[in-house]
Amino acid sequence: MAKTPAKKTGKSASASGDVIANRERPETPVPYKASKDELLKFYKDMLLIRRFEEKAGQLYGLGLIGGFCHLYIGQEAVAIGLQSALTPGKDSVITGYRDHGHMLAYGIDPNVIMAELTGRAAGISRGKGGSMHMFSTEHKFYGGHGIVGAQVSLGTGLAFGHKYSGDGGVCLAYFGDGASNQGQVYESFNMAELWKLPIIFVIENNQYAMGTSVNRASAEDQLYRRGESFRIPGLQVDGMDVLAVRGAAEVALDWVRSGKGPILLEMKTYRYRGHSMSDPAKYRSREEVQAVREKSDPIDGCKDDLLAMGVGEDELKAIEKEIRAIVNASAEFAEQAPEPDLSELHTDVLVETY
Numbered sequence: 001m002a003k004t005p006a007k008k009t010g011k012s013a014s015a016s017g018d019v020i021a022n023r024e025r026p027e028t029p030v031p032y033k034a035s036k037d038e039l040l041k042f043y044k045d046m047l048l049i050r051r052f053e054e055k056a057g058q059l060y061g062l063g064l065i066g067g068f069c070h071l072y073i074g075q076e077a078v079a080i081g082l083q084s085a086l087t088p089g090k091d092s093v094i095t096g097y098r099d100h101g102h103m104l105a106y107g108i109d110p111n112v113i114m115a116e117l118t119g120r121a122a123g124i125s126r127g128k129g130g131s132m133h134m135f136s137t138e139h140k141f142y143g144g145h146g147i148v149g150a151q152v153s154l155g156t157g158l159a160f161g162h163k164y165s166g167d168g169g170v171c172l173a174y175f176g177d178g179a180s181n182q183g184q185v186y187e188s189f190n191m192a193e194l195w196k197l198p199i200i201f202v203i204e205n206n207q208y209a210m211g212t213s214v215n216r217a218s219a220e221d222q223l224y225r226r227g228e229s230f231r232i233p234g235l236q237v238d239g240m241d242v243l244a245v246r247g248a249a250e251v252a253l254d255w256v257r258s259g260k261g262p263i264l265l266e267m268k269t270y271r272y273r274g275h276s277m278s279d280p281a282k283y284r285s286r287e288e289v290q291a292v293r294e295k296s297d298p299i300d301g302c303k304d305d306l307l308a309m310g311v312g313e314d315e316l317k318a319i320e321k322e323i324r325a326i327v328n329a330s331a332e333f334a335e336q337a338p339e340p341d342l343s344e345l346h347t348d349v350l351v352e353t354y
Contacts, residue, residue, distance in 0.1 A: 026233050026255045026263060032081075032246035036309050042084065042242045043302045044319055046076035049101040050299060051327045052110055056100065056117055056131075059331060060277045065117050068146075069131045072101030074272040077298035078204055079105035081245025082172060082265075085253055090167065092140040094155040095174035097132035098204075098271075099144040102174065106141055110330040120337035127340045128348065140169075149175060149182030152201065156188040159199035159262075170256050171199045178209025180223050189230040189262070196261035200252045201227070203264070204239065206271040211283040224266035232262050239267030240296040243305070270296070 034042065053071045060069050072079070075098075083093065083105040095102045103113050108124065116123030116134050125135050134144040142158060145151040155173025162169040179185065180203050192199050203223045207214055214221050224234035233255075237248040245267065252263045270292045274281035281289075293300075303316060 023231065023233075024260070026235065026251050029235060029237065029244070029248040029251045031241065031243040032250065034243060034246070036306070036311065039243075039302065039306055039309065040311065040319075042080055042246075043299070043306060043316075044323065045080045045084070045105060046242065046299050046302060047319065047323045048110070048326065049076045049079065049104050051323050052104060052114070052330070053100060055327045055331050056114070057273070057277065059114075059118065059334075064335065065131065066119065067130050067132075068097065069117070069277045070098040070275065071271070071273045071277070072098055074292070074298075075204060075206060075239065075267075075269045076101060077242040077245050077302075078202070078239045078267045078269055081239075081242045082200075082202065082249045085246060085249035086170070086172065089140065090169045092142060092155075092158045092162070092169060092171045093174075094142040094151045094158060094171065095144065096148070096151055096176060096179065097144065097146050098176075099132070099134055103134055103136070103141060103144075106139055108136060108139055108141065110326060111333040114330040114334040115337050118334040118337075119339060120334055121340040121344070122333070122337040126344065126348075128344070149179040149185050151175060152179065152182070152185045152188045155199060155201075156192050156197060159192065159197035160195065162198050163195070168257070169198065170253060171197075172202060173199055174202045174204055176209060177203060177205040177207070177214045177223060178212070178217065180205075180226055181209075181218060185226075186230070189227050189232055189264075192262040193227075193230045193232050196259060198256045198259075199262045200249075200256055201232070201262060201264045203266045204269055205266055206269050208271070208275070208283070210275045211279070211281075213283075222266075224264060227262070227264040232264050234264040234266060236266045236268065239269030240292075240298045240301070242298055242302055 049072055053073045057071055059065050079101045100113060112124040116125055116129055117131055119127045121127050132144055132146045152173055152175050155171050159171040205223055209217050224236040227234050235248055238244040248265055252265055255263050272289055
């Protein structure tokens with residue numbers, strides 16, 4: 001008998017079982033029991049993403065960031081909860097165009113991220129990638145991809161690389177609820193399960209694919225079930241709770257590292273801003289957004305947990321001041337950094353002649 005999926009606003013996680021009930025299942029995740037120092041780190045890291053993205057929005061409004069820009073505000077617990085469990089230098093991460101938060105979660109310098117957003121030579125992709133196409137092989141962060149769903153196939157290739165080389169690494173491949181309807185996603189699921197690749201597929205279900213709600217776009221809107229026909233187990237997780245996310249990460253990593261193949265995590269999360277900076281988000285009410293902020297904000301929830309553990313308001317205010325200083329410094333660094341030389345137009349381009 002199938003297990004009941006987690007409610008959209010709940011903080012529990014459930015495993016799918018309709019098709020694969022008789023096969024081995026991953027354990028049902030429980031919230032991670034963080035120490036005070038660990039929880040403080042989660043809080044700082046989520047706050048850094050929030051304040052960084054707010055600053056990026058301001059710079060975009062001033063015309064210092066051009067092109068597309070997709071902010072991660074509201075979804076911070078997903079990146080921090082998952083990537084805090086990874087092994088830097090060993091595991092790889094790939095995502096779509098809402099990528100700034102994932103880079104920050106991997107400990108990449110805010111200065112070079114902000115410089116990339118503003119198209120400066122000091123940017124992590126030398127100003128050529130911009131908001132959607134940041135990349136760092138040094139950190140095993142493989143983008144930032146503008147084509148919807150493309151990163152899922154590429155992430156499957158990264159997982160194949162981990163298995164082929166025997167380096168023990170795992171690929172974490174993020175995509176959204178909109179991308180979950182792309183055909184290449186299911187080709188990737190099939191290959192990943194056939195070859196038992198070490199990959200965690202993460203659907204960041206922020207409820208809206210651009211301006212269309214998941215309920216209107218998906219015949220099966222319980223997205224954690226999407227891997228069942230490929231025998232990939234799925235877990236549905238409260239993506240607004242960093243401890244719930246970290247608990248699910250522990251289960252997923254244990255499953256994949258033990259050679260059991262891929263696993264699918266559906267993170268029920270929410271973005272507070274529009275799809276991109278050009279989106280006024282008129283397809284939902286202000287009351288809806290405000291209700292999520294008041295009831296489920298990941299940073300406020302973490303703050304409440306810290307207060308309950310005895311962390312004082314003064315310490316939290318000091319953290320806020322520290323984070324704002326880091327973000328302001330990154331904006332100043334980006335504004336003062338030079339733009340790429342015109343000769344850079346001809347570099348990093350592969351041309352084969354015969």
